[in-house]
Amino acid sequence: MRTDDKLYSITELAQEFDITTRTIRFYEDKQLLKPARRGNTRIYSGSDRIRLKLVLRGKRLGWPLDEIHEILQLYDQPGGEVQQLELMLSKISESRDALLVQREDIELALSEFDEIQIRCEQQLEILQKPKLHRSNQD
Amino acid sequence: MRTDDKLYSITELAQEFDITTRTIRFYEDKQLLKPARRGNTRIYSGSDRIRLKLVLRGKRLGWPLDEIHEILQLYDQPGGEVQQLELMLSKISESRDALLVQREDIELALSEFDEIQIRCEQQLEILQKPKLHRSNQD
């Protein structure tokens, strides 16, 4: 449980994930991150880093930041109240549904790309071997 | 090949896909759609409708509109030039790579949601059957 006691500066994280420090501070503004402070300086723990990773994954999936904020709350320990837990469960199933739609969309796009690619390659073959065609017709 | 000679009005499409007509016109502004006109009124063909479907799928995948614009061009007939075809092939493989990353992200998110859900349900069981616990301890 105590394997991630490594700490990070804002520039370290920015470099690791190839984003700007401005972006990281912006996420903090939006309550997505809450790093500790030494004096005025932000210090990021291992779990802060994980949260940032989750944020970036959410971005890659096209979620807006406020949705990412909700999703992140799912990762925090559930309050323990029954209503809280049921709310969480319904949010999870909602998010899962959206993910399944996305996965379906991806499969469709991938197979369409396959078709387009095949057509492209066939066309290329025709264009790149014109002499074979001529010699066949001799 | 000639099975989609059905025509659509802008409101028909808006209702079918649950978007506003403003949105459809906006996409036209962005060159994503190019419907015919009867006088001043837009008329959408079957392939216009397919393009709109592709746009909306791209949106669900979180792509910005200008990327969607590029992807759409892949669906149009390739020019026939070798350079054109090779450019298309490289764009396809680029897009495919992005899709694979997204699919990976989705799988990760799904399995994490599964874990969270299981923890939630366990917690709920504990909270909803307190008397069984007590009677066990008698």
Add this chain to the structure above:
DNA sequence: TGGTAAATTGACGTTATCGTAAAGGTCAAG
């Protein structure tokens, strides 16, 4: 032919997601 429902354009507003610049604090090395 009149009326009205629908379609169009244009201008401006809005929200999300940062970028950029200004103005300054901190801290270790020389």
Add this chain to the structure above:
DNA sequence: CTTGACCTTTACGATAACGTCAATTTACCA
């Protein structure tokens, strides 16, 4: 003590992706 490398906050700007509203124009129907 000063310099330079980071870090901070505040504020204003920029772009994408639409929404909203107003002013016209068009289409259709009795």
